[in-house]
Amino acid sequence: NAGVTQTxxxxxxxxxxxxxxxxxxxxxxxxxxxxxxxxxxxxRLIYYSASEGTTDKGExxxxxxxxxxxxxxxSLRLESAAPSQTSVxxxxxxxxSGRYEFFGPGTRLTVL
Amino acid sequence: EDKVVQxxxxxxxxEGDTVTLNCSYEVTNFRSLLWYKQEKKAPTFLFMLxxxxxxxxxxxxxxxxxxxxxFSILNITATQTGDSAVYLCAPGTNRDDKIIFGKGTRLxxxx
Numbered sequence: 001n002a003g004v005t006q007t008x009x010x011x012x013x014x015x016x017x018x019x020x021x022x023x024x025x026x027x028x029x030x031x032x033x034x035x036x037x038x039x040x041x042x043x044r045l046i047y048y049s050a051s052e053g054t055t056d057k058g059e060x061x062x063x064x065x066x067x068x069x070x071x072x073x074x075s076l077r078l079e080s081a082a083p084s085q086t087s088v089x090x091x092x093x094x095x096x097s098g099r100y101e102f103f104g105p106g107t108r109l110t111v112l
Numbered sequence: 113e114d115k116v117v118q119x120x121x122x123x124x125x126x127e128g129d130t131v132t133l134n135c136s137y138e139v140t141n142f143r144s145l146l147w148y149k150q151e152k153k154a155p156t157f158l159f160m161l162x163x164x165x166x167x168x169x170x171x172x173x174x175x176x177x178x179x180x181x182x183f184s185i186l187n188i189t190a191t192q193t194g195d196s197a198v199y200l201c202a203p204g205t206n207r208d209d210k211i212i213f214g215k216g217t218r219l220x221x222x223x
Contacts (some may be wrong), residue, residue: 103154
């Protein structure tokens with residue numbers, strides 16, 4: 001089992017460009033999450049999906065959109081990247097309902 | 113509003129010392145308290161606590177939850193340089209599928 005996979009590992013964008021971060025899990029988990037991690041700020045939830053076909057906003061959703069394509073895949077889209085979105089992005093999955101989460105390896109995104 | 117506070121924010125000790133990391137929380141519909149270790153990459157799961165007073169142990173690491181006083185501690189005995197990491201505490205709830213992460217305690221072990 002690969003667990004949670006994320007692509008790409010690194011990305012550099014110019015302000016205003018768009019991109020999609022991909023995440024997939026092979027553990028048959030119901031819930032999936034996108035976090036960003038900035039120095040001194042800890043992990044902040046951007047969006048989550050409790051099941052296929054549902055998505056909900058987290059703490060910092062502005063500037064992002066998500067798609068839960070199927071049970072395995074949960075993508076995060078930046079429509080018009082801004083320097084404030086420079087961060088490390090983690091995808092995670094869990095069985096749900098406060099159970100522990102498995103994390104992907106992260107994507108380091110720099111917006112110039 | 114849900115709140116998680118970890119203390120200390122950072123800690124430097126010598127190899128062989130014992131450390132205690134603290135996590136206090138205020139969340140509605142509490143279900144579980146999770147501890148993670150984060151080295152240079154993604155967080156890795158350490159413990160999930162759901163019952164008060166029952167210690168969970170894994171090698172030199174142990175953790176306990178107090179649901180009345182709304183806190184948890186993570187103990188590491190006989191610390192080693194490989195224990196250097198950020199330790200994250202995260203309560204989960206029954207009302208939705210989110211867990212809320214604290215800002216973490218950055219632990220540095222000197223050889």
